[in-house]
Amino acid sequence: MTFARPPFIEEIRAEVQATTHRQRMQNSMRTQLRRNPDNDLFKIKTADKWLADDYGKPIARKLMGSLWHEHELCILFADTNLGKSVLAVQIGCGLAKQSMMEPFGCQVDEPLKVLYIDFELTTAQFRARYTHREYGLHHFGEHFIRAEFNPAGSNPILYERYDDYVQDNIESAIKSTKAQVLIIDNITCIGSQTGNSTGALPLMNKLKALKSKYKLSVLVLAYTPKRNIYQPITVNDLQGSKMLINFADSAFALGQSCTQPGLRYLKQIKQRNTANDYGASNVCLFQIKQELSFLNLEFIGYDTEHNHLQRPGTALSEETKGRIAELSQQGLSNRQVADNLKISVATVKRYK
Template identity: 85%
Template sequence: MTFTQPPLIEEIRAEVQATTHRQRMQNSMRTQLRRNPDNDLFKIKTADQWLNDDYGKPVARKLIGSLWHEHELCILFADTNLGKSILAVQIGSGLAKQTMMEPFGSQVNEALKVLYIDFELSSAQFRARYTHREYGLHHFGDHFIRAEFNPAGSNPLLYEQYDAYVRDNIESAIKNTKAQVLIIDNITCIGSQTGNTTGALPLMNNLKAIKAKYKLSVLVLAHTPKRNVYRPITVNDLQGSKMLINFADSAFAIGQSHIQPGVRYLKQIKQRNTANDYGGDNVCLFVIKQDVSFLNLEFLGYDQEINHLQKPGIGISEEHKLQIAELSRQGLTKKQIADNLKISIATVKRYN
């Protein structure tokens, strides 16, 4: 026995199918009408159009010598306790006040609105760095704006990932402050997996999109894993380097002198708009100094990086001796201390 659908059922089914098809067509047409080419993933022009469109536009200005140019995404990286945050605040303050640290010049002729997002220091720690017992607080001015992470911030119920919640709040802060310069201290706090390609790719894409959308100059701080102190600093010393460096327009790093106690050196790692002025043959030497109520890096001169690397068979620096003593007090074995500081067990035994 063959069962056939009642005519009414067939008519309803046909009407539903037709309605669904019409809706798909209507939605497609609405999408085409609403489509804005400026929002497409790719901007497509002939090579000649690209050249003509950019012809006559002003060249990107230097923000801090050849290290970082206007509208670039730049990375500053170093090991812990070498002065990354001190340098970043010094750079931001200089851009906000139209003053710049020696020996770097700037081509910016106006004070820029700087947003410094600080994931590292509490307000009390920040105040301690920029306060003098006799002369009081340092004055940064209205163009230097600091944002601090709020542990009691609203629960991101609408977000599947906390990283996205943080990045959306960064964008909101940019809009609210009308910032021209964004400094993030540090990058590991806005991306939970910056040490691998999976985590670094969306993070850097997002930062580049924000930079382009708001015409920002962006400086992000990053850590290095414990590096080999006998070798020069390279892109491989940046945590998650292969992806982070590829997406960055420029990068520079701070190293520790193992010959002169307390001395740091600054080395240019990547640049696109200029020559490498501060490579291994011409690093800039600095010492951290409290200038009244302003903690900063004071320029000492130039040198070759090789002169400040740890030399095999030569005694280690005073800072390394203190680190050995501290790690020993924490209960680490001699092998663990050696692995942590990238030195030999024999060296650890000699100073412990």
């Protein structure tokens, strides 16, 4: 007489067999990787050997003055609608045409192939920024390549995590374009958990691995939500975990000046290979400007950050007033608007 096993017993047996198979595959792959020392997690040499092997190699060239050097992983962060995408395109276009923006020096003596992965703008929105009714379309040249996110992309059935699927497609784009510079707009779109150290660590490790593997210079854009407009910009303003900054080679931020509409300032936040040339005492001032068919940030001088922060007791800037109206129209309460902009509820009511 035979007895059929209950369905849940069969499910447990199948799960155990599948797990065992996965473990065997993982162990087999680890064994194969160990055969090649180049795939080891750690490369071990004496300190003298490290120095001797690196001696005589060319020094990393400046891509954007002291803000960003060749083969660095750099982060550019700013609040929404301040022009960080405009700045990133301007930087990429400059490297692709071998003409860098003022006032930053560039030591590259040949055009670089730039891959700009755009998770933010549609084709129509991008065209609107770089088209003029009289002068037509802006010419970026063959070295500036833009990749636009396709929401209807193929279903990643071979991936357990969508983030892995996106990151693997980025690597494929790097290989197919032979890019030397990678710009990603923005980092939250390639890692769904960048707001905590658990999610930020593997993402930054992946970017650093791509940087080393393909000898890339990488610039990633990020947000500064709920920034206090009365305080200077710091690493604490970067959205999510400080792990992002900790693993970056360099970082700079774009801030809003409270002195006049459209005025921005750029501040150096982190650097490893150079001095801090553009800190709080010497920020760079820019005005967003449409030059023929090219939207860009025009350099107008230097100043201290303190002179461009909102001061208690003074009237809010026109842009901050606009942000109050914008957030209110989105349905946020007075308290939520105040918390978002780091101002009082009474101020929100006054300018709503």
